[in-house]
Amino acid sequence: MSKNYSADxxxxxxxxxxxxxxxxxxxxxxxxxxxxxxVYEVVDNSIDEALAGFCDSITVVxxxxxxxxxxxxxxxxxVDPHPTLKISALEVVMTKLHAxxxxxxxxxKVSGGLHGVGISVVNALSKELTVEVARDxxxxxxxxxxxxxxxxVKSIGESNKTGTRTIFWPDDQIFExxxxxxxxxxxxxxxxxxxxxxxxxxxxxxxxxxxxxxFQFKGGIVSFVQYLNESKTPIIKKPIYLxxxxxxxxVEIALxxxxxxxxxxxxxxxxINTREGGTHLVGFKSGLTRVINEYMxxxxxxxxxxTQLSGDDVRxxxxxxxSVKLPNPQYEGQTKMKLGxxxxxxxxxxxxxxxxxxxxxxxxxxxxxIIEKCMQSARARIAAxxxxxxxxxxxxLENDTLPGKLADCSEREAAQCELYLVEGDSAxxxxxxxxxxxxxxxxxxxxxxxxxxxxxxxxxxxxEEIKTIITAIGTGIxxxxxxxxxxxxHKIIIMTDADVDGAHIKTLLLTFFFRYMPDIxxxxxxxxxxxxxxxxKIGKESFYAYNDDExxxxxxxxxxxxxxxxxxxxxxxxxxxxxxxxxxxxxxxxLMQVCIDDEVEAEEAxxxxxxxxxxxxxxxxxxxxxxxxxxxx
Numbered sequence: 001m002s003k004n005y006s007a008d009x010x011x012x013x014x015x016x017x018x019x020x021x022x023x024x025x026x027x028x029x030x031x032x033x034x035x036x037x038x039v040y041e042v043v044d045n046s047i048d049e050a051l052a053g054f055c056d057s058i059t060v061v062x063x064x065x066x067x068x069x070x071x072x073x074x075x076x077x078x079v080d081p082h083p084t085l086k087i088s089a090l091e092v093v094m095t096k097l098h099a100x101x102x103x104x105x106x107x108x109k110v111s112g113g114l115h116g117v118g119i120s121v122v123n124a125l126s127k128e129l130t131v132e133v134a135r136d137x138x139x140x141x142x143x144x145x146x147x148x149x150x151x152x153v154k155s156i157g158e159s160n161k162t163g164t165r166t167i168f169w170p171d172d173q174i175f176e177x178x179x180x181x182x183x184x185x186x187x188x189x190x191x192x193x194x195x196x197x198x199x200x201x202x203x204x205x206x207x208x209x210x211x212x213x214x215f216q217f218k219g220g221i222v223s224f225v226q227y228l229n230e231s232k233t234p235i236i237k238k239p240i241y242l243x244x245x246x247x248x249x250x251v252e253i254a255l256x257x258x259x260x261x262x263x264x265x266x267x268x269x270x271x272i273n274t275r276e277g278g279t280h281l282v283g284f285k286s287g288l289t290r291v292i293n294e295y296m297x298x299x300x301x302x303x304x305x306x307t308q309l310s311g312d313d314v315r316x317x318x319x320x321x322x323s324v325k326l327p328n329p330q331y332e333g334q335t336k337m338k339l340g341x342x343x344x345x346x347x348x349x350x351x352x353x354x355x356x357x358x359x360x361x362x363x364x365x366x367x368x369x370i371i372e373k374c375m376q377s378a379r380a381r382i383a384a385x386x387x388x389x390x391x392x393x394x395x396x397l398e399n400d401t402l403p404g405k406l407a408d409c410s411e412r413e414a415a416q417c418e419l420y421l422v423e424g425d426s427a428x429x430x431x432x433x434x435x436x437x438x439x440x441x442x443x444x445x446x447x448x449x450x451x452x453x454x455x456x457x458x459x460x461x462x463x464e465e466i467k468t469i470i471t472a473i474g475t476g477i478x479x480x481x482x483x484x485x486x487x488x489x490h491k492i493i494i495m496t497d498a499d500v501d502g503a504h505i506k507t508l509l510l511t512f513f514f515r516y517m518p519d520i521x522x523x524x525x526x527x528x529x530x531x532x533x534x535x536x537k538i539g540k541e542s543f544y545a546y547n548d549d550e551x552x553x554x555x556x557x558x559x560x561x562x563x564x565x566x567x568x569x570x571x572x573x574x575x576x577x578x579x580x581x582x583x584x585x586x587x588x589x590x591l592m593q594v595c596i597d598d599e600v601e602a603e604e605a606x607x608x609x610x611x612x613x614x615x616x617x618x619x620x621x622x623x624x625x626x627x628x629x630x631x632x633x
Contacts, residue, residue: 007080007089016097016147019124023174026121031176036184038122042070042166043201045119047192047271049074050199051325055163059202060189062180066207069167076135076162079153088153090142094123094131095149122168123147125175129168134159146171182211187598190215194224195271195323221254221321224266228319228600231608231616232258235317235373236366242355248327249344251351253284255320257370260611261377261456262515263315264603268323269331269339275599276522278332278339280324280348287352289314295360296371306378312479316377316456324348377456384458406472407432407442419472419489420529420584421445423496423505426572427579431495434576435584441489443472448505452512453610466512477516484519492520493591495529495583497570510594511610514602526594531571531583537564544582546590 019026027034027041039060049055055074062068078089085092097120123129124147132141137160142153170178182205189201190213197220205211217223225239239256267274267281274280292314324344332340360367411417419441422428428444435442450463457478460466470477474488494509496502506528513520520526532544534551538558545551555563571579583589596602608616 005075005078007078008083010078010082010089010092016095016120016124019097019121020146020174023125027125030174032181032184035170035175035177036180036188038125038168038170039068039070039180039185040188041122042068042119042168043189043192044271046070046072046074046164047196047199050196056198057200057202059204060185061204061206062182062185063167063206065169066178066180067167067169068180069165071163071165073161073163076133076164077131079133079135079140088142090131090133090140090153091149093118094120094129094142094144095147096120119166120147122166125171126168127171127173129166132156132165133163134165135162182208186213187601189213191273191600192271193217194221194227194321195268196220221252221323224321225254225256225319228264228603228607229256229258231604231611231613232260232319233613234258235369240356240359240366242351242359244351244355246347246351249347250325251280251348252323253320253348253352253355255288255318257317257373258319259317259373260453261316262453263317264319265315266321266599267339268321269329270325271323272329273599274331274337274339275596276332276338279341279343279345280322280339283345283348284320284322284352285311285315286345287349288318288356290349291353291356291360292371292374295357295367296375299364299367300371300375303375303379305382306375309374309378310381310480312457313374313377313381317373322348380456380458384461405443405468407435407437409437409439409441411439414488415490417441417489418491418493419443420493420495421469421509422571423502424570424572427495427497427570430572430574430576430579431584434578434580436580440584441472443468445469445505448501449508449512451508451610452515453606454612457516460516469512473517473520475517475520482517482519484523487520487523487525490523490525491527491591492525493527493529495531495571497572498531498533499569502570507610511606513594514596514606518596521594521596524593524595527591528594529583530590530592531568531574531579533568535566535568535578537566538562 023030023034027037043058043060046055046058049072050058052074055072057073059071060068061071077093080089081087082089082092097118123144126144126146128143128145130141130143132139134140137158138155139157139159140153141156143150172178182203186203189203193199193201193215194217198216198218200214200216203213203215219226222239222241235257239254242251242253242255244251265281265284267277267284269278269280289309289311293309296309324339326341326344328341330340332338409417416439418439420431420435420443422431422442422444425444425446428442431442431444445465445468447465449465449469450460452460452466461470461477472488473492474486475484476482476486494506496506513526530546532546533548534545536543536545536551536554539562543554545554551565555565566573568574571583574582581588608620611617
């Protein structure tokens, strides 16, 4: 790694002209997501300095006026004149799109950042920005308004330190909101600290006195796995850590097995969460399956019923982090959430083969506990095969397992079809009568489905309600069986009562989809219906209110001895016409799409709220009790 990071290392690819016209192309959106992405771009520059070995401390401050300041102790952006543009390299980096030291592989072997657009885009989308650099014994600064320098780079004194300090004010002409969310930033800073062992990241919010989070994890991704498993019970003493550097590629893997049945694997490429996986995940999975099968055959006395473990078997109860750092990452798909570099698959697979095999040889107790768990999973898989076969739907006409339950629609184009999962036969009856039979199917559910967080797949597939849901949707279940293109509906809508039982059923269904059909959520197929809470009759007029505030607004403009307010406890209290008008008519209804914005937080929430451990759940309730808004006693 060269310490000679100077102006001739800065390459210019193109100008900044289009950024303000089409900001979403560069930062994803102009809503809260894009706003926070500005901070990530600035912090990513500091992280890149850490990856290069020149920075170990980053501070992020949200100021009272919603400006954000990022300070690091890296080398500082070069300030000497650029060899071809003849202006300060600092101004080049701040005002030219795709300008920086990341494009020649000497100053930075690896760099993060999803879009790779850098700090110049942050500058273009800020109404004001000031950057200050300490390097070569001096301090330099330059300020900008909407990306245009207000003056030249100037020296403002001496310094015995190095680093970069950036403060920016997001442009309210561009963004829908300029209010930063501390928790959103905190999640990303925590993740970056886990992925970059030893780097200290401080996040401070001056809008709330004394609010500060400091993240520093000497254990890196091992600490990450332990954090994920705080509310779980591991079956081995400590996580297994595999780390190899081959050429310019750095591969880190931490894994641990827990005593439950779900699989949790997070993958990263250059600190970016590759939510859709990619070549590093494929290599990890195949390497893991091979090593465990080889060890089982060599060291464990055979089970005549289990001669080969499947991928699902070896990943039951697995919690793992796979982090690769590589030059020139290639991402697939519109979302850029899937790593596409072909060489990474074989590299990760060989690293797992070599290092995990060695770990098993040196720690036979770990190996035996893991393999016994995998074999239990295989036995359950064999027992579940019959139940799984029953849920594989060839077509609506060929399947006779749903008489009287699924009221299907006549449309056969999946993109046009909707499936309502409805609580109870009473509401199901109203929904069947009130629906549009052309494109809306109704599946009434009797009672509460199984909590899949506490159950193995064979038990899950013996649950009648879950079997019915899987069969109706048509995709199958499990990695080897699931096929998103076989989904018979592109809108699956959970419609439950607005009471405690309804909320519980909704949560159980969300747990099922998150654990066993995550692609339904990732494809944007899962929704939650929002039925009204109140029907207000005033004379001959009838109004619907979806919350207490709406109810109060309606009542405010009318005489209350004349208003009749009905609080809906259940969907069954609405007649078919009312249910259609309020909750099922595409022209009038409100649907909430289920998304996974933060997989780490979602994983933690489902583990705490739906898992076996009582103490973490008690702690969660105590910490969040004061935030409850709708308490149904």
